[in-house]
Amino acid sequence: MGNLDPRVVEAYENEWTSYGHDALPQGELRELFEEQFELFPWDSLPRDAVGFDIGCGGGEMAQFVAPRVGKLVCIDPSNAAVENAKRLLDGVGNCEFHVAAIDAMPIPDATMDFGYCMGVLPYLPDPLNGLKSCVEKLKPNAPFLLTAAYTLENRPLWFRALGGAADLIRRIVSRQPRPVREAAVSAIAFGVYLPLARFALLLETLGLDVDGFPLSSYRRGSFRRLRDGAYRFAMPLEKRCSVDQLKQMMSEAGLQRIVFSQTVYSRALGYTNTQS
Numbered sequence: 001m002g003n004l005d006p007r008v009v010e011a012y013e014n015e016w017t018s019y020g021h022d023a024l025p026q027g028e029l030r031e032l033f034e035e036q037f038e039l040f041p042w043d044s045l046p047r048d049a050v051g052f053d054i055g056c057g058g059g060e061m062a063q064f065v066a067p068r069v070g071k072l073v074c075i076d077p078s079n080a081a082v083e084n085a086k087r088l089l090d091g092v093g094n095c096e097f098h099v100a101a102i103d104a105m106p107i108p109d110a111t112m113d114f115g116y117c118m119g120v121l122p123y124l125p126d127p128l129n130g131l132k133s134c135v136e137k138l139k140p141n142a143p144f145l146l147t148a149a150y151t152l153e154n155r156p157l158w159f160r161a162l163g164g165a166a167d168l169i170r171r172i173v174s175r176q177p178r179p180v181r182e183a184a185v186s187a188i189a190f191g192v193y194l195p196l197a198r199f200a201l202l203l204e205t206l207g208l209d210v211d212g213f214p215l216s217s218y219r220r221g222s223f224r225r226l227r228d229g230a231y232r233f234a235m236p237l238e239k240r241c242s243v244d245q246l247k248q249m250m251s252e253a254g255l256q257r258i259v260f261s262q263t264v265y266s267r268a269l270g271y272t273n274t275q276s
Helices: 006-019 026-036 062-068 079-088 127-135 157-173 178-205 223-234 243-253
Strands: 050-054 071-076 095-099 114-118 143-147 255-260 267-272
Touching: 006 079, 006 178, 006 223, 026 062, 050 062, 062 071, 062 079, 071 079, 079 095, 114 127, 127 143, 127 243, 157 178, 157 223, 178 223, 243 255, 243 267
Parallel strands: 050 071, 050 114, 071 095, 114 143
Antiparallel strands: 143 267, 255 267
16 A cells, blocks of 8 residues: 555545535635745746645645646545546646555656645655655755644643644544544534634734634634644544654755744745755
8 A cells, every 4th residue: 555544545535525526715725825835936946847736635725836837746645636626627737637645656756846745744654755755756956845743842731732632532533434523523613613713813803912822723714624624633643743853854855955934833845955
């Protein structure tokens, strides 16, 4: 099976089969794209750059990337996700689609001008080797953007305790039959994510700083986005790492000139070596 957990793929298949047709509002998707690609060096890409989106999901980010580049290769191990991406990107002539694992990408080594994987690494049995598989596809001095799941090391003790409790719930929910998992995810989205997110929005309107408030990043999100976030509780695997661990992993994979987002600590950009 390679660097792939079939239980994770099954969970994503279920998500895209059940909810892939219900896309986020376009304005919200664009905001998410601008946030996630805040570090990306668009101006330094070569003309007609060719790159890849590993873990493309339903193509939500690819729809904004493709018009800016020459060609975009969209890859995901979930057939349902790729089918959703094809529908979303219907009519976009510079996208190529593949159902494949991260260590079986149908891309020759050292041929890509850029690449990105958003939220893929936490769900791999071996995140380091997954990252190495990506870096191998890049040309020298090519940028690679990623997000991971971090260990909340910069948060207060009570916040980390909440994170630990959430992980325990995830372990329990992810072991349940599909109908129970789906019901639990919806209940968590409606009963936990929605009230906390909207309370954070209320506090913000009162002039308070809510950056450290749980789920504050979802405060303006649609319910679909909240449910997408809550779907982590259906995942049987989630590997978190500290910022230092992520930086070390990126270095071991062959990336340098690493920079991190100042707002999302697990979002980082690195470049391959200038010489192959």
